[in-house]
Amino acid sequence: MNSSLSVSPQSVADRIIVPLDVPTEDAAIALIDTLPEVRFWKVGLELFVSSGPSILDYLKRHQKKIFLDLKLHDIPNTVAGACRAAGRYGVDLLTVHAANGRVGLKAARAAVAEGAERAGVEPPKIIAITVLTSLSARELAFDLKIPLELPEYALQMALLAQESGLSGAVCSPQEVGQLRQICGDDFLLVCPGVRPKGSVLGDQQRSLTPGEAIAGGADRLVIGRPITAASDPAAAFESICQEIAAVV
Structure with missing residues (x-):
């Protein structure tokens, strides 16, 4: 278990990132207002493009932490340009694909720092996508023709990110224990695909419960539909906070 974070109610809430997986800004604001207890929000491709x-800006005005999950993947110069632009937003986390390669990852790290310095803000921590949690081992092998077992491939992508100077990685809960053991306590590990017991898995192929993921070494959990689609979202969020508090 990673015990680098305190066990105060505030720090427990900080470990849950709730996605704003909605198509418009108005819908996002309505969701934020519905869950004032949530301190960390994810803005993904759909909402950011919209x-x-x-x-x-709205999230920062309301003192929320921001995970800008754009999963940038392109040639190094293009990724660097996007990271330079994103660096000025003052967000907390930014994602790029580890499959950008060593040159692309190093370019991203340098560019985001440059953009943040120009804007006079703290640079976001860049974390690398290892393997999308919607992918199964069979798809990795047969569709993408990756010759490694899925856990080994996720580990290699995380190590590449670490060696390139990135702050952490995104991985499924089922790989987080191995990554924590090998990458060490200072490497930030964020786990999507987390589902409380009894929840529908949906498009998540490699899931664990919040307590299991935290016990395995995750620093942050991305949990969407089990909270946002619940009949009582605030109660669902509080229940997950209690589950996490019991294991940290």
Whole structure:
């Protein structure tokens, strides 16, 4: 278990990132207002393409932490340009694909720092996508023709990110224990695909419960539909906080 974070109610809430997986800024604001207890929100491709950086401004005005999950993947120069632009937003986390390769990852790290310095803000921590949690081992092998077993491939992608100077990685809960053991306590590990007991898995192929993921070494959990689609979202969020508090 990673015990680098305190066990105060505030720090427990900080370990849960709730996605704003909605198509418009108005819908996002409504969700934020419905869950004032949530301290950390994820803005992904759909909402960012729809609303642009104005939703980031709204979150910052309300003292929320921001995970800008754009999963950038392109040639190094293009990824660097996007990271330079994103660096000025003052967000907390930013994702790029580890499959950008060593040159691309190093370019991203340098560019995001440059953009943040120009804007006079703290640079976001860049974390690398290892393997999408929607992918199964069979798809990795047969569709993508990756010759490694899925856990080994996820580990290699995380190590590449670490060696390139990135702050952490995104991985499924089923790989987080191995990554924590090998990458060490200072490497930030964020786990999507987390589902409380009894929840529908949906498109998540490699899931664990929040307590299991935290016990395995995750620093942050991305949990969407079990909270946002619950009949009582605030109660669902509180229940997950209690489950996490019991294992940290």
